[in-house]
Amino acid sequence: MAAPLDLDQLQSFCAIADCGSFTEAARRVNKTQSAVSMQIKRLEERIGQPLLSRDGRSVSLTQQGDVLYAKARRMLRINAEIADHFSDRDLAGSIRFGVPDDYAVRLLPVILSSFQRTHPRIAVDVSCVASEHLLAGMRSGRHDLIVFTQGTEQNFGELFRTERMFWVASHGGQAMATDPLPLAGGPSLLHLAP
Template identity: 50%
Template structure:
């Protein structure tokens, strides 16, 4: 039986063709670069021909890749149109979504744009707070959905939908990571990222001090990019100008973090469940993680 083409793989393929880069395409399709590479390897195996060649730092399509791209665009477009046509036309109303600003820049634009196109009668209100505050808002009924950093010790009923590596980061222009004690820029509240960072440094008996503390990821990133402090961030939160620190720099590996979806305490509504399904479909990389392991 002839193998069928995977629409998700084709969507990633189109993103690579449009950007000329596996890295930039990963941002568009909300996957890690390794997951994107794995998808393209599987796509090449499925079509039985090479579809990319390396051209310096960019990826260029082969002749077969150019031919496939024409069909890929049509298939992805038809898939989007089919889903939109079959979507429940009666999905309407108001849904309140919470998300930490660590994830908002990367995830929200595409999620909200696609959801709005599929559900034009739905209204989404977005609140940005740290995960601990979002959990509290879910508990008191002031939010319908929340995307949070998962910690079993904080909340058990959240649905884990994504896993990402946590990295030590510093500025590409500076040596602040060599200072003693180590200056840090971290969240000023209860935070899984901060807990992991401090635990790792304490295990090394490495002297450190929190020089900048803020619940706002932009403020923390500013301190890092200015070369004033070291911080930690997930793969999706890496920014241009940041340098990832490894064991070669004296920094121990950090555990991966889990991103989860938490539903509100009120009776579920169609609009809430429609947005929840959309978020899960958009952010899910767990199958890629399992395959990579």
């Protein structure tokens, strides 16, 4: 039977995939950049496949890296659940959480209230901004956790929900017959192709 994969190496690998940078990943996992590079080298040797594609300063996942990322995320989550279950310590600290405005008003008060009851020693710093700013904030380390709805990218974080979009117009209305169709929306609509 093969030796188990090193969770510490997987954590560094996922940090690189999340932020696209060895330097930022090293900061997130509290290691030197050379230590993280060595972990990735050993992980690639263990897997027998290249996992990351390096192009100058940018880093992206190879096809095999993409497969490993999804599975590694599950392993790290299960490991955290086991450690949390058997821990007798209360969690304490702070989380920098980012969410788009459209979720903040309706859902955030209920979620934060419930979270505060179960984790009273964790301070949550919330930023309500557009999704493209949340993605940039996650990459730069300004956010620890985000929910985003626009500007989705492959190999970034974990998809936990998708929603279908609908066009809605009134019966007998003239809006749908207008060409071009006039729209009002936030900054993310500016990125839509005609």
